[in-house]
Amino acid sequence: MEGVPLSKIIQNSELLILKEIAELLNESTEVEKMLPEVLNKLLNVTGLEIGWMFLVDGDGGYRLVAKESLPPALSLNDCSPMCSGECWCINRYNIGRLHKATNIIECKRIEDALAIKSGATNGLTHHATVPLRAGDEKFGILNVGSPNKTTFEPSELALLESVAFQIGTALKRIRLSQKEQETALIAERNRLARDLHDSVNQLLFSLSLTARGGMEMTDDEGIKETFSYLQDLAQEALGEMRALIWQLRPIGLEHGIVSSLKAYGQMLNLNMRTKISGVAGLPGKVEEALWRIGQEALANCKKHSQSADVDLSLMVANHKVEMEITDRGCGFVYMEQNEIPSLGLKSMKTRAESLNGTFHLTSAPGKGTQIKIKIPI
Numbered sequence: 001m002e003g004v005p006l007s008k009i010i011q012n013s014e015l016l017i018l019k020e021i022a023e024l025l026n027e028s029t030e031v032e033k034m035l036p037e038v039l040n041k042l043l044n045v046t047g048l049e050i051g052w053m054f055l056v057d058g059d060g061g062y063r064l065v066a067k068e069s070l071p072p073a074l075s076l077n078d079c080s081p082m083c084s085g086e087c088w089c090i091n092r093y094n095i096g097r098l099h100k101a102t103n104i105i106e107c108k109r110i111e112d113a114l115a116i117k118s119g120a121t122n123g124l125t126h127h128a129t130v131p132l133r134a135g136d137e138k139f140g141i142l143n144v145g146s147p148n149k150t151t152f153e154p155s156e157l158a159l160l161e162s163v164a165f166q167i168g169t170a171l172k173r174i175r176l177s178q179k180e181q182e183t184a185l186i187a188e189r190n191r192l193a194r195d196l197h198d199s200v201n202q203l204l205f206s207l208s209l210t211a212r213g214g215m216e217m218t219d220d221e222g223i224k225e226t227f228s229y230l231q232d233l234a235q236e237a238l239g240e241m242r243a244l245i246w247q248l249r250p251i252g253l254e255h256g257i258v259s260s261l262k263a264y265g266q267m268l269n270l271n272m273r274t275k276i277s278g279v280a281g282l283p284g285k286v287e288e289a290l291w292r293i294g295q296e297a298l299a300n301c302k303k304h305s306q307s308a309d310v311d312l313s314l315m316v317a318n319h320k321v322e323m324e325i326t327d328r329g330c331g332f333v334y335m336e337q338n339e340i341p342s343l344g345l346k347s348m349k350t351r352a353e354s355l356n357g358t359f360h361l362t363s364a365p366g367k368g369t370q371i372k373i374k375i376p377i
Contacts, residue, residue: 275315296348305331345371
């Protein structure tokens with residue numbers, strides 16, 4: 001481009017890179033899908049070859065959420081060298097000393113791989129590391145490198161920092177949007193619970209009173225039996241309605257998951273023994289999941305176990321929460337390699353796994369049923 005200064009060409013190229021990445025970020029609403037796409041775009045437009053991203057939680061735990069062209073030494077066993085252990089960038093991030101794009105002199109993960117001769121490194125020895133942040137809020141780390149590239153120019157670091165800031169801003173936007181959706185969902189559940197209580201619940205109560213009054217107004221045994229049957233149906237429907245309202249708006253959840261589940265069990269006329277260890281405040285999503293899983297498990301105990309005796313255990317330790325619900329009822333034939341036998345049990349498993357947790361079901365005829373949930377926090 002004759003007559004245009006080289007600095008201007010470089011500046012225009014950087015602006016184009018930022019524009020393309022910004023468009024991709026603005027279109028995305030799913031973090032797990034967005035970050036690999038952004039990383040791929042960044043490497044393509046910058047000419048760099050290797051990259052990966054970590055998301056880091058408030059306790060310093062990290063997970064690999066995006067990767068591109070990792071050498072065999074780092075991609076071994078489904079990228080296990082990238083998913084555990086310490087390194088300079090994670091340590092620096094966790095102690096609050098990683099504020100901007102930085103040259104990493106040597107990659108500790110590569111050093112460890114070379115020391116144990118776990119595979120080829122394809123010439124990767126160094127990388128740049130950049131915090132993903134929006135203002136003072138931090139989300140994780142972007143790392144990029146290329147074979148035999150040992151340093152990054154200030155202009156390259158500035159560009160990476162701009163991209164990382166865009167990513168951080170997009171992550172904050174998505175999280176705020178998710179919180180808004182969760183708040184709206186809770187509000188809608190509360191509204192529906194109020195409507196059911198004020199309308200259907202009251203109608204069923206009136207039906208029960210009417211049936212009882214009808215029984216008292218007649219001496220005909222056939223009519224009495226009909227009114228009695230209507231009253232029993234109304235009472236059963238009232239019980240189902242109260243359980244449904246509880247599911248929509250659990251009373252007492254503000255006092256903790258154990259208090260809420262105990263109250264729900266009492267409403268179902270279950271005899272519950274509880275054991276609690278190390279429980280403090282749980283993240284909202286985790287508490288919500290445990291509540292939904294617990295209510296389904298207790299409802300199953302009421303409907304299927306043929307026993308009113310239930311044990312509830314909740315333990316928090318080592319950055320995870322573990323909940324067990326066990327009945328001493330009839331049980332059923334189940335082997336872990338088999339498909340989970342009901343929609344309710346499958347729903348419990350899905351809820352636990354959506355938070356990177358695990359679900360285990362144990363049951364045998366005459367020996368009761370146990371569910372065990374583990375969720376990282």
